[in-house]
Amino acid sequence: MRYRRLTSCALLTAVALSIFVIEAQFPVLIPIPGIKPGLSNIITLFALLYLTPGETALILLSRILLGSLFVGNPVILLYSLTGGLCCLFVELCICKIAPIPALSAVGAMVHNTVQLLVAALVTGTFAVFCYLPILLIAGIITGLFTGFCLYFLNRSCEKTLKRIFS
Amino acid sequence: MKTRYWILLLSGIFLLSCLCLYLFSSLAPNTLTAEIYRDGILIETVSLSTLTEPVTREVLHQGMQNRILLEQDGVSMIFATCPDNLCVKQGKIKNSLFPIVCLPHGIVIRLRGDTSPKPDAIAR
Numbered sequence: 001m002r003y004r005r006l007t008s009c010a011l012l013t014a015v016a017l018s019i020f021v022i023e024a025q026f027p028v029l030i031p032i033p034g035i036k037p038g039l040s041n042i043i044t045l046f047a048l049l050y051l052t053p054g055e056t057a058l059i060l061l062s063r064i065l066l067g068s069l070f071v072g073n074p075v076i077l078l079y080s081l082t083g084g085l086c087c088l089f090v091e092l093c094i095c096k097i098a099p100i101p102a103l104s105a106v107g108a109m110v111h112n113t114v115q116l117l118v119a120a121l122v123t124g125t126f127a128v129f130c131y132l133p134i135l136l137i138a139g140i141i142t143g144l145f146t147g148f149c150l151y152f153l154n155r156s157c158e159k160t161l162k163r164i165f166s
Numbered sequence: 167m168k169t170r171y172w173i174l175l176l177s178g179i180f181l182l183s184c185l186c187l188y189l190f191s192s193l194a195p196n197t198l199t200a201e202i203y204r205d206g207i208l209i210e211t212v213s214l215s216t217l218t219e220p221v222t223r224e225v226l227h228q229g230m231q232n233r234i235l236l237e238q239d240g241v242s243m244i245f246a247t248c249p250d251n252l253c254v255k256q257g258k259i260k261n262s263l264f265p266i267v268c269l270p271h272g273i274v275i276r277l278r279g280d281t282s283p284k285p286d287a288i289a290r
Binding site: 033076079122 | 184190
């Protein structure tokens with residue numbers, strides 16, 4: 001990996017990690033496990049657009065591992081890791097055909113659903129699936145929000161970003 | 167795939183989820199039994215309608231502690247040693263729509279329709 005690419009990955013990881021840590025300090029608006037703004041997903045989507053899939057996966061993994069270390073909640077690592085990787089896989093599959101906000105919303109829904117599945121396996125009860133409708137609704141809303149953030153950023157300074165990250 | 171198809175797809179999932187939530191809440195029974203699970207194993211069942219005053223239950227497992235308050239009209243987690251405390255912040259649940267889940271400790275508290283037999287009619 002060339003130094004320029006490595007630096008880009010490190011920069012994006014640092015930004016994603018900062019957003020993740022700041023977001024963790026927000027008071028919980030809806031006290032249901034799995035519902036959060038997921039603002040650091042903006043960086044994952046950004047990497048998906050401007051970097052290679054391997055580099056995106058590297059940024060995502062670094063952010064999840066370091067994030068759980070910094071926020072001090074290693075128990076949630078399993079949920080974040082499975083949710084994040086499945087979300088990235090689906091986003092990679094549909095990134096050529098989906099507009100950015102839809103890509104982000106689908107990713108958020110997949111992330112929440114996979115986390116719920118892991119929660120059902122860990123707790124051994126499928127009662128947690130009662131949360132599926134509300135987690136899907138939350139996934140659509142937060143996913144569209146992060147997607148539109150990236151969409152407007154991309155629309156306003158696409159040329160500059162391409163020059164920096166190409 | 168055109169943008170409008172994505173709008174339709176997301177709107178469809180959104181509306182379907184709203185419908186499910188509405189159905190779940192309308193079908194939720196009023197008389198309730200609380201079931202406490204730890205790592206998928208049912209450890210205690212309490213019929214809330216038989217309670218005359220609030221009672222608490224402690225779940226201690228491998229240094230992890232959860233304190234549950236059982237009342238006639240619902241159940242709440244009042245103390246937990248988990249890092250995020252989402253289960254405590256969730257407050258009292260009064261129907262079977264959403265269980266209280268403490269993911270770090272693997273505790274699930276769900277309410278179910280009371281299984282004790284009810285009279286068909288009340289004789290005065």
